[in-house]
Amino acid sequence: MADIVTLVMESRAKSGKRENGRMRRAGYVPCIMYGPEISENIMGKVNMREIERILAGRWESTRLNVKLPDGREELCIIREAQRHPLTDIPLHIDFLHLVRGRKINVNIPVEVTGKENSQGVKDGGVLESIHEIEVETLPMSIPDVITVDVSALNIGDAIHVKDLALPENVTALADPELIVAQVVTSRGVEDAAPEEEAEAKSAADVEVVAKGKAAKEDEDSDDKK
Secondary structure, X not given: OOOOEEEEEEOOOOOOHHHHHHHHHOOEEEEEEEOOOOOOOEEEEEEHHHHHHHHOXXXXXXXXXXXXXXXXXXEEEEEEEEEOOOOOOEEEEEEEEOOOOOOEEEEEEEEEEOHHHOHHHHOOOEEEEOOEEEEEEOHHHOXXXXXXXXXXXXXOOEEEHHHOOOOOOEEEOOOOOOEEEEEEOOHHHXXXXXXXXXXXXXXXXXXXXXXHHHHHHHHHHHHHO
């Protein structure tokens, strides 16, 4: 489980598209914090470099200790990070306040291991996997990542949600039959099979033609006699 990251939220007096643009040019990202025990949403701004550093990692499962403008410190996670479609810079951050002892739903990144040992991959199969899975968990039990070992997979094998060994206090919310990782036949292998079948059919046709020709020659020979 990852350490709790500290982040400072500064106050902002104004909002709006123009003011947010000035804020970003000054090196800040507008943000808001909300949650079940926050009666009025808290608006503020955070340092852009600091938030980009967090967003560069597994931010979905990173717990934050946010220092609010009034001096309080609250535990939270980033619920949503809006980015510019072209530059990818953060445009707005939504913080969800966490209440100790109260479960929350959160998306946890999926990390695949053992690919190099998978016989299916060695045989030319292609490994497919999902990137994250939604779970229900307590704030202090949020896993940094869900690890999936695929080393035992052959072509056609799959690991489902029901097969996952999740940490204590963590429950998957996805369909138990949802495939988390699988090794499928590669395009090249699929294309090779019809070619092999065509070659075999062609060889069989040649053999049939040869037999037919031989039989015809025997008939002609009998007629001459």
